[in-house]
Amino acid sequence: EAPKMADAQAQVKVKVVSGKNLVARDLNGLSDPYVKVSIRDRVLQTKYVEDNLNPEWGEEFSFSMSAVKGMLMFEVWDHDTVGRDDFMGMAVTKLDDLEPGKTVERWLALDGRSEKETRQITGEILVQVTRV
Numbered sequence: 001e002a003p004k005m006a007d008a009q010a011q012v013k014v015k016v017v018s019g020k021n022l023v024a025r026d027l028n029g030l031s032d033p034y035v036k037v038s039i040r041d042r043v044l045q046t047k048y049v050e051d052n053l054n055p056e057w058g059e060e061f062s063f064s065m066s067a068v069k070g071m072l073m074f075e076v077w078d079h080d081t082v083g084r085d086d087f088m089g090m091a092v093t094k095l096d097d098l099e100p101g102k103t104v105e106r107w108l109a110l111d112g113r114s115e116k117e118t119r120q121i122t123g124e125i126l127v128q129v130t131r132v
Contacts, residue, residue, distance in 0.1 A: 010068045011132040012039070012095065015060040016046050022053045022110075022123035025078035025086040032079040033088055035125065039063045039072055039095070048079035053123070068131055069096045076110060076125060087113070089121040098131040 016035045025031045033055050034048035042063060049055035072095055076088040089110025098104065105128045112118035 009064045009066065012063045012065065012068060012072070012098070013060060013128075013130040013132060014063065014072065015128040015130075016057045016074070017105075017126040017128060018054070018056045018058070019076065019123055019125045020054045022055070022076065023088050023121055024053060025088060026051075026080075031086075031088060033076055034079055036075040036077065037061055037072070038075075039065065040070060062132075068098055071095065072129065074108060074125060074127065076123075087117075089123060091125060093127070093129065095129075095131075098129060100131050103128050103130040 014037055016037060019033060022031055022033055030051040030053060032048045032050050034046045035057060036043055036045045044061045046057040046059045072093050075090045078086040078088050080086060091108035091110055093108060107124045107126050109124050110121050112121045
């Protein structure tokens with residue numbers, strides 16, 4: 001017997017491919033960027049890439065959910081060995097328009113958490129999102 005729709009777990013695969021023209025946060029004029037990917041309260045993150053403003057992450061994550069809707073959030077951070085990691089920007093994309101079996105690849109421009117912060121943020125990240 002087929003499972004009822006309410007019980008079916010939808011799956012979304014998210015691949016964080018790369019970044020370009022990211023903002024420098026370290027004294028050497030570079031950053032050690034990583035990306036936090038979150039859907040609702042579930043947060044996963046990539047490894048950091050040392051001294052790079054055009055990083056290649058190529059990491060894939062899977063999220064299970066009962067309904068594919070809401071927002072997928074990406075936050076880029078600079079890994080610091082000493083002190084707190086520095087915020088490098090964020091981007092949001094909607095899950096609602098994902099068609100099953102299709103992969104959407106897009107460059108997302110990074111913004112700040114406020115207008116003032118946005119003026120100091122540069123760069124984009126390339127992501128692929130697939131509804132399985």
